[in-house]
Amino acid sequence: MTHVTEVKPLRADARRNREKILVAARDAFTEQGAACSLDDVAKRAGVGPGTLYRHFATREDLLQEVLGDWVEHITLDAERFAARDDLAPEDLLLEWFEALLRHVIIYQGASVAMLKAMDDPENPLYGSCRALGLANEQVIASVAGRGAVRDDVDALEIGRLVTGVANVVDAVGIRADEARPMLRIVRDGVLRTR
Amino acid sequence: MTHVTEVKPLRADARRNREKILVAARDAFTEQGAACSLDDVAKRAGVGPGTLYRHFATREDLLQEVLGDWVEHITLDAERFAARDDLAPEDLLLEWFEALLRHVIIYQGASVAMLKAMDDPENPLYGSCRALGLANEQVIASVAGRGAVRDDVDALEIGRLVTGVANVVDAVGIRADEARPMLRIVRDGVLRTR
DNA sequence: TGCCAAACGGAGACCGTCTCCATATCGTCG
DNA sequence: CGACGATATGGAGACGGTCTCCGTTTGGCA
Numbered sequence: 001m002t003h004v005t006e007v008k009p010l011r012a013d014a015r016r017n018r019e020k021i022l023v024a025a026r027d028a029f030t031e032q033g034a035a036c037s038l039d040d041v042a043k044r045a046g047v048g049p050g051t052l053y054r055h056f057a058t059r060e061d062l063l064q065e066v067l068g069d070w071v072e073h074i075t076l077d078a079e080r081f082a083a084r085d086d087l088a089p090e091d092l093l094l095e096w097f098e099a100l101l102r103h104v105i106i107y108q109g110a111s112v113a114m115l116k117a118m119d120d121p122e123n124p125l126y127g128s129c130r131a132l133g134l135a136n137e138q139v140i141a142s143v144a145g146r147g148a149v150r151d152d153v154d155a156l157e158i159g160r161l162v163t164g165v166a167n168v169v170d171a172v173g174i175r176a177d178e179a180r181p182m183l184r185i186v187r188d189g190v191l192r193t194r
Numbered sequence: 195m196t197h198v199t200e201v202k203p204l205r206a207d208a209r210r211n212r213e214k215i216l217v218a219a220r221d222a223f224t225e226q227g228a229a230c231s232l233d234d235v236a237k238r239a240g241v242g243p244g245t246l247y248r249h250f251a252t253r254e255d256l257l258q259e260v261l262g263d264w265v266e267h268i269t270l271d272a273e274r275f276a277a278r279d280d281l282a283p284e285d286l287l288l289e290w291f292e293a294l295l296r297h298v299i300i301y302q303g304a305s306v307a308m309l310k311a312m313d314d315p316e317n318p319l320y321g322s323c324r325a326l327g328l329a330n331e332q333v334i335a336s337v338a339g340r341g342a343v344r345d346d347v348d349a350l351e352i353g354r355l356v357t358g359v360a361n362v363v364d365a366v367g368i369r370a371d372e373a374r375p376m377l378r379i380v381r382d383g384v385l386r387t388r
Numbered sequence: 389t390g391c392c393a394a395a396c397g398g399a400g401a402c403c404g405t406c407t408c409c410a411t412a413t414c415g416t417c418g
Numbered sequence: 419c420g421a422c423g424a425t426a427t428g429g430a431g432a433c434g435g436t437c438t439c440c441g442t443t444t445g446g447c448a
Contacts, residue, residue, distance in 0.1 A: 048397030115365035164358040171309035181351040189383030242428030
């Protein structure tokens with residue numbers, strides 16, 4: 001799986017603090033978006049800023065950890081979608097895009113972070129992005145297997161595009177469901193024309 | 195036209211400073227992106243921060259002014275495209291999207307600013323955004339007039355989508371021409387299928 | 389129990405934003 | 419032309435966020 005780095009177990013108090021920080025961060029991200037003050041997060045967690053920064057060197061590191069089970073949710077979702085055959089490809093695709101979008105806008109400002117990490121293996125969020133990419137690939141491959149997808153389109157481009165739409169939703173400040181017209185266009189651009 | 199606010203002419207020195215700031219800002223935006231330090235811009239212009247902020251209350255105000263002839267360029271471009279009939283609709287549309295994208299990524303970080311202003315009349319950049327929207331509408335209407343565009347897609351959505359792609363280009367850090375696959379998808383999603 | 393590595397926290401350096409006001413400059417009018 | 423009021427200036431400094439450094443505390447092991 002992920003690269004095995006030799007990790008010595010944390011001391012009890014350190015592990016406790018780490019957990020408190022993660023909880024505080026999740027709350028703060030939810031309330032104020034992914035760009036909230038990290039010193040605030042530390043305050044919420046009842047630790048000093050130094051402690052926060054030792055555990056999570058950058059905002060992205062923190063976000064990556066907070067997004068732990070988010071990754072699992074997405075992966076599971078992708079499996080569900082890839083297995084569905086009760087839906088016409090065009091409907092499945094649209095619903096998948098909507099699901100993807102909703103995942104990506106989990107926190108205000110998360111989509112930009114994702115976008116920035118998407119092509120940059122150095123970015124701590126790269127892991128989450130890859131999971132997102134793989135999930136998308138899986139669904140696209142499944143739909144493509146049914147012959148519904150143009151063969152000159154790449155899952156990577158679709159992923160970028162949908163994340164881009166998420167970004168629009170985030171920046172413009174519209175509701176997720178108002179993004180459907182855009183997602184429809186993407187969907188129709190991806191679908192093979194009979 | 196735009197709302198006529200009673201404006202008394204600036205004093206000579208004020209007008210000079212205003213101009214110096216605009217030049218400095220254009221340079222700084224080009225070199226360091228639209229999110230560069232405004233105190234730096236002031237320094238470059240050889241004025242104090244206070245002077246900069248009196249002339250341009252927000253970064254967006256400054257950007258809006260800097261974008262003065264950018265708006266004209268785009269408008270002209272749209273007219274050119276709308277008048278062209280040497281190209282098949284699908285090629286015209288793709289080229290237009292590419293032109294639009296290149297306009298929007300004029301400065302690093304400009305696309306986000308645009309996106310944020312797009313639906314917010316309070317935002318000083320709203321004017322530029324509207325110009326962009328109108329330009330796009332004009333071209334889309336022209337192509338639609340040739341019966342090439344689905345009638346369930348709206349120019350607004352297309353504009354958002356292309357600006358979104360610009361945003362992806364900006365954030366991911368790819369070259370503008372690497373956005374073509376995404377723009378093709380959008381184009382194909384917009385085109386009426388025969 | 390005592391020791392040391394591990395962990396802590398918070399003071400403070402640094403940077404960008406933006407304001408306030410004492411000072412300087414413009415342009416007009418006597 | 420000189421002087422006065424309106425206009426404009428600049429930079430010191432308050433503020434808020436990031437991130438570090440280091441003297442102090444704490445946990446776990448012998």
